[in-house]
Every structure is written in structure tokens, then in C-alpha cells.
Amino acid sequence: MEFDTVIQDGQVIDGSGRPRFRADIGLQDGKIAAVASGERLSARRAIDANGLVVAPGFIDVHSHAEWILPLSDHASILAPLVLQGITTVISGNCGFSPAPVTESSAPLVDRTAGMLRDRPLEYSWRSFAEFLDTLQTNSLLLNCAVLVGHGALRLAAMGDRTGPPTSAELEAMCALARLSLRQGAAGFSAGLAYAPGVFAKNDELLALLKVTAGEGRIFTVHGRAYSWVSPFYQPMFFGAPHNLRSVREIIGLASQAGVRLQLSHQIFVGRRTWRTARSVLKEIELAAAQGLDIAFDAFPYTVGNSTINVIFPEWFLAGFLQNVNDLACLRRLKRDIDLLRLALGIGYADLRLLVSGVPELEHLEGLDFAEIAHRLRLPEFEAYMHVARLSQGDARILLGTYSGDEQEETPLRLALSHPLCAFMTDTILSHHPRHNPASFGTFPRILGRYSRDLGLFSLEEAVRRMTSFPASRIGLQDVGRIAAGLPADLVLFDPLKVADHTTPTQTDLPPTGIQAVLIAGEVVAQQGKLVDGVLKGRVLRG
Numbered sequence: 001m002e003f004d005t006v007i008q009d010g011q012v013i014d015g016s017g018r019p020r021f022r023a024d025i026g027l028q029d030g031k032i033a034a035v036a037s038g039e040r041l042s043a044r045r046a047i048d049a050n051g052l053v054v055a056p057g058f059i060d061v062h063s064h065a066e067w068i069l070p071l072s073d074h075a076s077i078l079a080p081l082v083l084q085g086i087t088t089v090i091s092g093n094c095g096f097s098p099a100p101v102t103e104s105s106a107p108l109v110d111r112t113a114g115m116l117r118d119r120p121l122e123y124s125w126r127s128f129a130e131f132l133d134t135l136q137t138n139s140l141l142l143n144c145a146v147l148v149g150h151g152a153l154r155l156a157a158m159g160d161r162t163g164p165p166t167s168a169e170l171e172a173m174c175a176l177a178r179l180s181l182r183q184g185a186a187g188f189s190a191g192l193a194y195a196p197g198v199f200a201k202n203d204e205l206l207a208l209l210k211v212t213a214g215e216g217r218i219f220t221v222h223g224r225a226y227s228w229v230s231p232f233y234q235p236m237f238f239g240a241p242h243n244l245r246s247v248r249e250i251i252g253l254a255s256q257a258g259v260r261l262q263l264s265h266q267i268f269v270g271r272r273t274w275r276t277a278r279s280v281l282k283e284i285e286l287a288a289a290q291g292l293d294i295a296f297d298a299f300p301y302t303v304g305n306s307t308i309n310v311i312f313p314e315w316f317l318a319g320f321l322q323n324v325n326d327l328a329c330l331r332r333l334k335r336d337i338d339l340l341r342l343a344l345g346i347g348y349a350d351l352r353l354l355v356s357g358v359p360e361l362e363h364l365e366g367l368d369f370a371e372i373a374h375r376l377r378l379p380e381f382e383a384y385m386h387v388a389r390l391s392q393g394d395a396r397i398l399l400g401t402y403s404g405d406e407q408e409e410t411p412l413r414l415a416l417s418h419p420l421c422a423f424m425t426d427t428i429l430s431h432h433p434r435h436n437p438a439s440f441g442t443f444p445r446i447l448g449r450y451s452r453d454l455g456l457f458s459l460e461e462a463v464r465r466m467t468s469f470p471a472s473r474i475g476l477q478d479v480g481r482i483a484a485g486l487p488a489d490l491v492l493f494d495p496l497k498v499a500d501h502t503t504p505t506q507t508d509l510p511p512t513g514i515q516a517v518l519i520a521g522e523v524v525a526q527q528g529k530l531v532d533g534v535l536k537g538r539v540l541r542g
């Protein structure tokens, strides 16, 4: 038989974790039609994969692309994801999803997602089904599955009131969650450190987790704390490390509800938190041994997205615009921040300004705050507050000391090499010129640096945890494997050359070694460039 396309003579790593094998892969009508080991297939078009690995397209298990996908120019903004081999994003994480919304909750949803989105969305949808339909009608650069966010449910049911829901409101949230899951949401997500997730008590979460379990879906969660001390547990300096308490608390809730659990971006923030890495991972292993369906995810960098507000305590944020100009408040704030920085082991050089949104600060973008202080001839705290004030708290930063720094990354390697760790970018792409390096190099960095160069795990294991593992966690049937009958979402890469080239100061350099990316049988990227106008992405419904 003659196929549409044949990928010739590649080393197939099929996503299952089994050893690679040489084969031709025949594609027909957008699907994998044959995987032939030891025989040549013929086709109208041949792609030479000699010397290359052919793997299932990578799955970014934690993305915030749902705020970009509805935009008509999303392909140009999200291109760096495809160029690193990603063909499917799991979005709607950390409690933030653009649906479902009501007339009155849409502006609230848009406001709480301020840090995640490039620009305000139009909210031409209301229900989750309408949102997914809108995405599919718009044509997509890559596949997406979308979780329903706790924030959207809460804002729809009770507006932005911060107290606990009434029983009627909780019932409304549960009903909306159930409906959204039945309409194709891939699971339920919560962000317990952000408004409004931060206001949710455990009984509210438990009710929603029971709904999620009842629908057979997964719960993904940004926990209450990722550092050994945090404002979330009082008194602050007593008891078990806060990140460990947070993981324990979530495991307890998930066990009670019987829900599948994904701990999002398992990071250890602040040098003094690093020593907790083993005990947190042990806690996860213990829960798994006791029968909980649990896993986590991580990115291969020691920096992550944040906002300039991240180091401000709640009392300061509550009246930000007045407090930021009030000398007494600023004195108290400096004491609080100095104490927190000392307790966590974070310096101003670990905080890098990414996007200020203010023309007069643009020349400082890309610099860390020790350098910014030097340039502005101000003490570090004053320099930081100067940027906070001028950006009205909206500046985006890259926060360092996530599971390591440039000298030491044992906690990061412990997380990445763990068999329960899926990989993710957690990235927030926008049209701004400065980026999180994870947007460009995550998957090539795992394949190159952590698998090939450092030998933390085999290439087959790396690919498994980029493909079939997240697919089966989320419950996606037709992505993450190479097998006859599945859509041909594939990535061809050079195992000797695949590498990330981002640096702390130049975070947007493209990777090498990703030769071609196919979605539904069409080449969507080749030799580091998108093929214009190929929009073959599918909405993957739960």
C-alpha cells in the first residue's frame, strides 16, 4: 500500500518506555497507519529520519496557554512551544480557567487572570462547552485539553466575596463543576495560594473533589505553600515545614474524596527550603504506596514566573496603592520582607524583572534587582519598591531559588529523576519581548542536559514521562503514544544535538535538535521554524 507520508528509518521511541527500535512509520489521513520494523514502506512523501529519534509529540502537563489560545494571533505567541516539540498542552491550571463564566463573573475572571493573559479576552462564551467549541472553531496551533478552574466556579457562584460559600452557593459550584466536566473539561484545578482559591477552606474543596472523583477526572493543584515557612500556616515558625504540611493536607483531601491527584509544579522555593525535598517526595511515595493515584510535575529550571507582589504580605497588598506611598507602611514592610528573605534564603539577585509594562522601566527589564539597585543608585529594597510603585504591582518577575540555583540543584534533580514526575513548562507566553526560559527550552533541556549529558534517566524514560505518562494521568486516549490508529502527532529530534540554549540573562534563545514536529500528520514546524498557516490542533475533551 502507498501511504500519504512515510517517516523513514527513524529510531522509534514509542512513549511506553520500552527500548527504541528502528522502523518506518506510515501515515494516512492524519493518522499513524503502520509502524514497520525491518521493512521499507512506500509513500507519496518521505521524511528521512535516519539518525533521528521519532517520538510522540510532547505533552506539556501544566500550561497557562488557555488565555492565549482564544486569540486570533495565538500561533505566533505560542510558536516557541511547538518549536520545542510540544503538540499538546494541558491548560486551565492553578485554579484559572476562562470558563465557565456568567455575565457578572467574566470581568472578575479576567481580572484574577491578569498575570496569565496577554490582553483581555472577549468572553463570547458562557459554558465550558461553548468555550471548547470556540477554541475548536478558531483553529488551533496545537492540541489542548482544558481543566475547569476552581476560581471560575467560585466567581460564578458567589462573585468575589472572600468568605466561605453558603450551602446554596457550594451546591451551585458543585453543579457547575459537574456540568463542566461532562461538557469536556479534562479535570478540576485549584490554586490555593491565589485569590480566590486562597479563601477556600477544606470542606469547600472536599465537596468539589468528590464531584471530580464521581466524574472519574483528575484534580491538579497549586498548593498552599512551596517554602518551609509561608504566611499560610500560623504561627509561622513552629511545626512541620509548610510545604510538607501543604502536601499532606492535599493528600488527605484527595484520599478522602478518592480522586486522582496531580501536585502541580513541585518546587522548593528558597535555599532554606531545599533540605525538605526528600521528605516531601517521601510523603508522595507513601501516599502512592497506600493506594492513592498520585503524581507531580516539574520544570527543569531554577526560576519561575511570578509577580512583583509575590514577596508582599497580605496586609500590604490589601491597600497596595496607598501603602506603597506611606513611609510607616514601607518601614514595616521592609522589616517583614527582610525577615522572610532571611528565613527562606532568597536575595534580591534571585529576583529578575521580566516585564514592567511601564516605558520608563523598560531599560531595566531582564536585570536582577541587585543590578537594578546598582543602576538606580538605590538600596535594593527601595529599588524593588520603585518598580512595584511605577508598575502598580503589575510587573512580572522571574523568581529564582526554585529547587536550586546556579551552584546547586540537588532538589531539582531529585524531582526530575523521580518516576512520578511529569514535565511541564508552567509558562506564560505573551507578545512581550522577555520570557521565562521554560517557554523555549523545557523539553530539549530534559532530553539533552538531564537525560543525555547528566544521565539521570534514559531517553526512553524521559520520553515516557513527556508523553504516555501525562496522557494516562489526564485520561487522554489518542495522544502520547506511537501506535497504529492514533493521530500522527510526532516529533523528530537528533538525540546527539537536542539541547536548550537559554541562559539566565538571555531567556529566549531557541533550542537545537528538534528537526520536525507533526500534528495530525501535517508538518507544523521544521528546522526551528513554524510552517505558515498549518493549524491542525484539536480540542481534547475529557
Ligand SMILES: [Zn+2]
Pocket (backbone or CB within 6 Å): 093, 094, 191, 222, 264, 265
Ligand atoms: Zn501554579
